[in-house]
Amino acid sequence: MSRYVITASPHIRNKVNTVFLMNTVSISLLPAAMGGIFIFGWKNTLPVILVSIVSAILSEGLLQKMLKMPLTWFDGSAALTGFLLALTCPPGIPIWLPVVGTIFAIFSKQVFGGLGQNPFNPALIGRAFMVLSFPVYMTSWMKPFSMVTSSTPLALYAENGGMKSVLAFFQGNVPAMYKSMFLGIRGGSIGEVFIPGLLLGLVVLLLTKTIKWQIPVSYLGTVFLLSWLFGMDPVFSILSGGVMFGAFFMATDYVTSPMLPKNQLIYGFGCGLLNVLIRVFANMPEGTTFAILLMNVVTPILDRKIKKPVGYIVDGAK
């Protein structure tokens, strides 16, 4: 008699696996990436993206080999880290910079035990490392459709005294400002400027049930309301900088965000709060990177909550 495989139940599996999830996120980044490539020109963007992805995959393989860990460099997670990191870089940066950034990003993940064990979002850690170590490169922005450097709307806001200087840049025309902010005709990182692409990516992530709505909604909602309270234009606030990119693709990282939906709302609120506080009070125009990294620290605390199961009775009621 032939012998059959013996395993414990269940005997079937959902087709969605880690590789599928990672690649879904990467695909949902494509519209925003293509927007950035179109706006800033492929010469300033495509090499950054490609080098970043390749270097992330290679550093993962190399580190895993060195640390004698199982090789999982093609599971899509390293590629995603590289892709995410590249999209947060200004266009036209020297090509060695994303290499350094991705090596640091992957290193920050592997030292804690690899995928699933890292306390911080690897791509954001990589970016934070680049911003702090090479601030000049990381804050030289390009004007869309040209090779000229320019300032980002947020930098205008932070350095020259608020909304007035932003509006002056747009000759006082508010709808024109909104329109060009929405379409990404402004200085900024490769992946953060093209808002329609980001929204399309969000729709893909939600429809494929890759992420839940809680974090993006509470993050953006908080930024909107708080900037309004602080007297900023709330629409300008959520369109500018990397808030949307962060809320959709960075804060929703499985590993570094809480697992229970209620905690995800709190986490999103925390991200939004810190983001606005950094923008208003701190010495830098943008706060997304550090807001999310700080909330990464809070995640383990939020995850300590024990959910009550179905049929749970309070002690004494028995």
Place this chain on the structure above:
Amino acid sequence: MKSKTFSPGGMHIPDHKDLTKNLPIEDMKPGKDLLFPLTQHIGVPSEAIVKKNDIVKIGQVIAKAKGNFSTNIHSSVSGVVKDIKEYPHSIEGLSMAIHIENDFKDEWCEEIKQPNITTLTQKELAKIIQDSGIVGMGGAQFPTHIKLQPPSNVKVDTLVINGAECEPYLTCDHRIMLEKTDEIIDGINIVSSVIPFDRVLIGVENNKMDAVEAINQYVQKHKTTVNIQAIPLEKKYPQGAEKNLIQALTGRIVPIGKLPFEVGCIVQNVATLKAISHAVRMGTPMIDRVLTATGDCLKEPKNIRVRLGTLLSDVVGYCGGFVKEPKELVFGGPMMGINQRSQDVPVLKGTSGIIFLSELEDLNEGSCIRCGRCIENCPMGLMPYRIVELTKNKKYQETERYFSTSCIECGLCTYNCPSRIPVLNYIRTSKSEVIRLRRKS
């Protein structure tokens, strides 16, 4: 009618029911050799009362219940007892079983007479059911007579009938509801004549609306003493799990560690009710059952009535053999069923399906990416990933803080894990360790 459901958790799984859902139940002739394991129920194994070379008839008791938590076992063919020794068993691996060689005369045991019943007491019904060897036919094989004797201090008002059939592939309950509607309703009438239920709710997943209609039309046409209603349920696994079914149909929640009695419910499978009808009206003990033989390997997937004790290899032969070499063989549904080593195992009272699968799943365990899918889908509202972490670190007792023992082992956590972590296996480990530690103290 809006379909009801439970919450939280649960999800629809591709069900593959199209393979067999439109095929009427066929009668399969028994083969030459049949095996009757002495454990075909949860509880004490029955005691063999026949010897080697004894002549037996259909319906004859060949093993007697040992104590209250046990049931009789009957021969399903006429023939000769060849041996009583350890044989392959679909759940235990090996178990004492009575081997009967079929003489193909199909002679019935004279003792089986149509019982002359006008009224039954609860005790009498329980006796008939235990003597007839009836156990839960959904798969758990829990002795039915125990479920029908609620403790005197509880008020039971609802009979919940499980026609959900939420496991993928299986369609036998669906066919029974369509073809044997009268027998199911008769079973309900019998049970509710001894236990005064206020209502009888039959839960059926809404991929079987024809069954819902068949039952409700039958009930409308034939006056019944008790209020019977078939209710569509969302197609969402594990809709047929006892506690989830009660919640979906009545809104009541069975407290942790308690039985359905606690919320005034008794749950029975549709096939079990059909068996009760047979036992009470015709005196026929449990000698056959309807099951679904299916999977991508089988030439002709079928819904068949099979004599208990029939060897799996005979079922394969009846279904035309294989078109693809099966790699995995499941008794029951693919979510909660049990793998079989060979085709030498017999069909038991709880064997609701036999599935032959050609595709093996990727079982390489990766690391948890904390996606939260196990929490999201858990129908008991547990946090499976935490139990896995604690179990990996051998902190079994701490898993109790995460209610590991409330797990109903539906398997959705393992099914959905993108890293292919056998989540349920870890939970099983923690459960058995927790119970072991409890016994120790």
